[in-house]
Amino acid sequence: MSDKTNSTTRSGFDRRMFLAGAAGSAVVPLTARAAGPAPNAAAAPDPSLPVDVTLRVNGDSRLLTIDARTTVLDALREHIGLTGSKKGCDHGQCGACTVLIDDRRAISCLTLALAAEGRDITTVEGLAKGDKLHPMQQAFIEQDAFQCGYCTPGQIMSAIACVKEGHANSEADIREYMSGNICRCAAYPNIVAAVKQAAPEILKG
Amino acid sequence: MSIAAPEPKANMGQPVPRYDAVAKVTGMAKYAADMPLANPAYAYLVTSAIAKGRIDSFELTEARNIRGVIDIVTHENAEKLKDVKLFSEGGYMSTTVQPLKSADVAHDGQIIAVVLADTFEAGREAAHRVKVNYRPATPSTTFDSPGTTSGPAKGQASRFKEDPKVGDFAKAFDEAEVKITASYETPTQHHNPMELFATSCVWTGDNLTIYEPSQYVYGLKNGVAAQLGIDADKVRVINYYVGGAFGSKGSTTPRTAIMASLARRLNRPVKLVPTRDQGFTIATYRAETRHQIQIGANRDGKLVALRHEGAEVSSRPDAYVVGGTKTTTRLYACPNVDSLVSIVHADRNTPGFMRSPPEVPYLFALESAMDELAVKLNMDPIELRRVNDTMKEPIGGKPYTSRSLMACFDEGARAFGWSQRSAAPKSMTDGDWLVGYGCATTCYPTQMAPAAARVRLQRDGRVRVEIAGHEIGNGAYTVIGQAAAEKLGVPFENVSVHIGDSDLPPAPVAGGSNSTASTCSAVMMVCDQIRQRLFRALMPNESVIDKAKETVGMGQTPVAESANSGRPLDREKAFDALGVSVVEEYGEWKPEDAPKDSFRAMQQGQVRIVGGSAMSDKIAYAFGAEFVEVRIDKWTHEIRIPRLVGAFAAGHIMNPRTARSQLMGGLIWGMSSALLEATELDPRYGRYVNDNLADYLLPVNADVQDVEVIMLSEQDDHINPAGVKGLGELANVGTNAAVCNAIFHATGQRIRKLPVRLENLEV
Ligand code: FES
Numbered sequence: 001m002s003d004k005t006n007s008t009t010r011s012g013f014d015r016r017m018f019l020a021g022a023a024g025s026a027v028v029p030l031t032a033r034a035a036g037p038a039p040n041a042a043a044a045p046d047p048s049l050p051v052d053v054t055l056r057v058n059g060d061s062r063l064l065t066i067d068a069r070t071t072v073l074d075a076l077r078e079h080i081g082l083t084g085s086k087k088g089c090d091h092g093q094c095g096a097c098t099v100l101i102d103d104r105r106a107i108s109c110l111t112l113a114l115a116a117e118g119r120d121i122t123t124v125e126g127l128a129k130g131d132k133l134h135p136m137q138q139a140f141i142e143q144d145a146f147q148c149g150y151c152t153p154g155q156i157m158s159a160i161a162c163v164k165e166g167h168a169n170s171e172a173d174i175r176e177y178m179s180g181n182i183c184r185c186a187a188y189p190n191i192v193a194a195v196k197q198a199a200p201e202i203l204k205g
Numbered sequence: 206m207s208i209a210a211p212e213p214k215a216n217m218g219q220p221v222p223r224y225d226a227v228a229k230v231t232g233m234a235k236y237a238a239d240m241p242l243a244n245p246a247y248a249y250l251v252t253s254a255i256a257k258g259r260i261d262s263f264e265l266t267e268a269r270n271i272r273g274v275i276d277i278v279t280h281e282n283a284e285k286l287k288d289v290k291l292f293s294e295g296g297y298m299s300t301t302v303q304p305l306k307s308a309d310v311a312h313d314g315q316i317i318a319v320v321l322a323d324t325f326e327a328g329r330e331a332a333h334r335v336k337v338n339y340r341p342a343t344p345s346t347t348f349d350s351p352g353t354t355s356g357p358a359k360g361q362a363s364r365f366k367e368d369p370k371v372g373d374f375a376k377a378f379d380e381a382e383v384k385i386t387a388s389y390e391t392p393t394q395h396h397n398p399m400e401l402f403a404t405s406c407v408w409t410g411d412n413l414t415i416y417e418p419s420q421y422v423y424g425l426k427n428g429v430a431a432q433l434g435i436d437a438d439k440v441r442v443i444n445y446y447v448g449g450a451f452g453s454k455g456s457t458t459p460r461t462a463i464m465a466s467l468a469r470r471l472n473r474p475v476k477l478v479p480t481r482d483q484g485f486t487i488a489t490y491r492a493e494t495r496h497q498i499q500i501g502a503n504r505d506g507k508l509v510a511l512r513h514e515g516a517e518v519s520s521r522p523d524a525y526v527v528g529g530t531k532t533t534t535r536l537y538a539c540p541n542v543d544s545l546v547s548i549v550h551a552d553r554n555t556p557g558f559m560r561s562p563p564e565v566p567y568l569f570a571l572e573s574a575m576d577e578l579a580v581k582l583n584m585d586p587i588e589l590r591r592v593n594d595t596m597k598e599p600i601g602g603k604p605y606t607s608r609s610l611m612a613c614f615d616e617g618a619r620a621f622g623w624s625q626r627s628a629a630p631k632s633m634t635d636g637d638w639l640v641g642y643g644c645a646t647t648c649y650p651t652q653m654a655p656a657a658a659r660v661r662l663q664r665d666g667r668v669r670v671e672i673a674g675h676e677i678g679n680g681a682y683t684v685i686g687q688a689a690a691e692k693l694g695v696p697f698e699n700v701s702v703h704i705g706d707s708d709l710p711p712a713p714v715a716g717g718s719n720s721t722a723s724t725c726s727a728v729m730m731v732c733d734q735i736r737q738r739l740f741r742a743l744m745p746n747e748s749v750i751d752k753a754k755e756t757v758g759m760g761q762t763p764v765a766e767s768a769n770s771g772r773p774l775d776r777e778k779a780f781d782a783l784g785v786s787v788v789e790e791y792g793e794w795k796p797e798d799a800p801k802d803s804f805r806a807m808q809q810g811q812v813r814i815v816g817g818s819a820m821s822d823k824i825a826y827a828f829g830a831e832f833v834e835v836r837i838d839k840w841t842h843e844i845r846i847p848r849l850v851g852a853f854a855a856g857h858i859m860n861p862r863t864a865r866s867q868l869m870g871g872l873i874w875g876m877s878s879a880l881l882e883a884t885e886l887d888p889r890y891g892r893y894v895n896d897n898l899a900d901y902l903l904p905v906n907a908d909v910q911d912v913e914v915i916m917l918s919e920q921d922d923h924i925n926p927a928g929v930k931g932l933g934e935l936a937n938v939g940t941n942a943a944v945c946n947a948i949f950h951a952t953g954q955r956i957r958k959l960p961v962r963l964e965n966l967e968v
């Protein structure tokens with residue numbers, strides 16, 4: 001952190017309290033909450049203790065014991081060992097961490113792992129079938145749609161969703177709907193070409 | 206062949222797909238922060254909220270009480286590391302400011318504490334709970350701030366040897382028929398590679414392994430060893446892939462030795478992934494610059510006098526300077542030239558290389574002024590360049606090894622449709638759009654540095670190449686593999702390439718666009734050593750050395766022939782004659798003009814780059830011509846760039862596919878630099894206020910439309926055996942001026958300060 005952003009006390013925002021609430025909503029049945037706040041605060045779980053969460057990633061279920069604040073991105077990278085999804089900002093500003101959650105693109109750095117429990121997470125590692133690349137991966141290679149490759153997993157996940165959302169009908173459309181993924185190497189024209197190339201095959205199924 | 210994989214012209218290699226393509230599209234490419242570690246401690250940085258002053262005290266109790274926190278390290282309890290010189294002064298460091306050494310704060314965002322925790326989340330929370338009591342002083346933060354000091358670069362920066370000059374500028378300018386005097390400014394910019402400045406350190410006994418994105422693994426290895434005071438042989442740096450760098454990962458930043466020291470103290474691997482905003486202050490940046498250009502010319506456009514004065518910001522302790530006058534004073538024929546570069550020292554972190562460090566700001570000034578001159582002369586800007594084109598640089602009279610500038614202008618103009626341009630400003634419109642066409646020269650020095658390689662050839666034709674080069678998106682794996690495949694006459698698929706590891710033979714920093722020229726020249730030389738051994742086995746009575754020598758340098762011999770060398774080598778027969786199954790060679794290559802201590806320096810992680818304007822009897826540059834169509838909405842002043850065209854000549858092109866991508870990325874970088882990028886400094890506090898990817902404007906896909914890259918065939922036999930001129934930094938240079946020249950053409954308004962935002966337009 002930069003000390004200059006240290007405004008926990010000034011803003012009155014307390015992350016631990018907030019997260020205690022968030023974690024609670026994920027594990028406590030609604031009826032319990034409808035009954036009102038817990039009568040005895042001492043009985044509330046210690047929010048700094050690890051929690052158990054099961055994530056289904058590329059079809060495999062993984063039980064993790066993690067800090068409740070762990071994002072899907074950090075769960076994948078630091079706890080499951082799937083490092084294909086990348087951290088470029090941790091703030092939802094770059095798209096490098098894009099994964100699919102229940103087939104929709106999601107910024108995994110802004111999604112808590114707890115919030116993804118019970119949902120299907122697909123990462124770049126889950127696209128190829130053995131040695132056979134996904135058509136979008138193949139198109140990225142043929143169109144040279146990357147240089148350093150760091151944004152590429154996020155671009156590919158976004159690109160697949162972009163096609164499935166029906167947003168790959170024109171170059172202008174592709175450019176617009178791929179604009180949540182920054183490529184500092186600026187492979188943009190090649191990314192557009194790759195999405196165009198792969199779209200028909202993906203839509204064919 | 207497709208647009209992405211252009212048909213090779215003469216003196217170009219094949220556009221094979223990237224060696225690392227499958228790894229990169231499947232998520233299998235391991236970047237530094239992806240390397241598996243056994244039970245790492247997570248480090249989280251705390252950085253300074255003041256730009257100048259002292260730390261009175263820390264309040265750490267609350268932070269230490271967070272569950273999972275292992276330790277908090279500040280200047281009060283950190284190991285004192287050794288001071289090491291700036292890389293440009295014969296050392297390794299990006300800055301001589303040594304964080305955690307004392308209570309002093311030298312710049313905003315300086316590392317002042319490190320939290321170590323069992324989890325990233327606990328480390329982050331604790332870092333937010335560290336309280337710091339400062340005794341702040343008023344910082345002097347940029348040009349015109351009271352309290353800065355300034356002086357000529359010459360004498361304080363050892364790499365800046367001379368302010369180039371020739372003839373009598375004052376007299377010639379005074380007597381010139383047409384004159385231009387104009388001032389230009391460029392902003393602070395940050396590289397913002399997508400990959401963060403991650404570092405992991407692992408000790409095994411007294412051996413240290415560092416996983417960090419680096420453009421110079423030998424530099425980092427030696428720099429960290431020097432700071433820790435240990436033998437460099439005990440340090441290994443591994444980074445197989447770098448997630449973009451653009452200069453930011455070339456020198457050793459202070460964070461690495463700090464992490465190494467903490468990992469040693471904990472006896473546990475330490476992993477640091479700094480935040481995006483921390484990257485703005487714990488690494489380097491492109492500092493803001495100011496320029497004054499004076500040009501005197503005859504009515505026919507011939508330059509008679511040129512003066513370029515530049516000023517650059519650096520930090521208080523360090524004299525970092527880019528000094529682009531070495532290029533701008535030599536670009537055009539002109540008998541009377543003068544120049545001066547000065548440095549302004551402010552309370553900032555030390556700047557560093559950023560893609561085309563000298564050329565971007567200095568050519569923005571010169572190429573804008575050339576356009577202003579063309580307007581004043583009522584002359585086509587391309588014709589103005591033609592009139593002043595030269596095969597000899599004017600300062601020392603040295604010949605360019607090759608220079609295809611006007612050929613680039615001609616091809617680029619054709620592709621762009623320059624002839625459709627009506628000369629008068631504000632004369633082209635399309636509905637509500639004011640349309641402008643602009644162009645500019647681009648250039649970049651051809652540089653090389655000593656490199657070593659080890660190559661192994663098996664009887665079955667499989668090849669292993671080892672060189673500590675760097676894959677930063679430049680296609681290093683690919684072109685190194687191609688160089689070996691072509692030399693040894695085996696298919697590209699047969700070659701396995703090993704780079705990004707300081708245990709391999711040394712390669713120079715992947716900076717100054719010297720990478721392909723240096724590494725491929727070394728690999729080709731070592732492949733020739735192998736060829737010689739094989740030839741010798743088969744033809745013991747012939748002058749085999751000469752035979753193999755014929756093939757040295759793809760500049761001299763077309764690629765396909767060089768692989769076969771007129772007389773195909775029967776590899777299997779040669780191996781049988783030798784009676785071995787594997788032939789392996791190691792070799793050290795150095796460019797012409799390299800200093801005597803080159804190889805020793807290379808092993809010690811110190812680069813001896815030669816080339817550009819610094820050669821004894823010649824000057825080597827790659828050239829290009831860049832064209833921009835700009836459209837400005839006459840009501841909203843929205844600025845769009847529907848078309849960018851660049852035509853480039855850069856000697857032998859190893860791979861038209863990877864070369865095109867780099868040039869295309871460069872053109873977009875240049876557009877971005879002209880219209881979007883600026884790090885906003887709050888001059889009161891010396892703080893970067895837009896230190897994130899939402900507020901630091903970068904182009905996204907929707908900002909980029911047609912980008913056309915044309916690569917001209919060019920052969921240059923006077924630069925290096927590979928015949929290669931670096932092109933990674935060629936394309937983002939001229940674009941800055943080309944955009945402003947197009948804006949002038951569209952609006953009649955000359956903008957001399959970057960970036961151009963719609964609020965700057967007064968249409
Ligand atoms: S890392 Fe998630 S958007 Fe940047």
Ligand code: FES
Pocket residue numbers: 145146147148149150151152182183184185186187399448449678
């Ligand atoms: S390929 Fe480097 S950031 Fe996109």
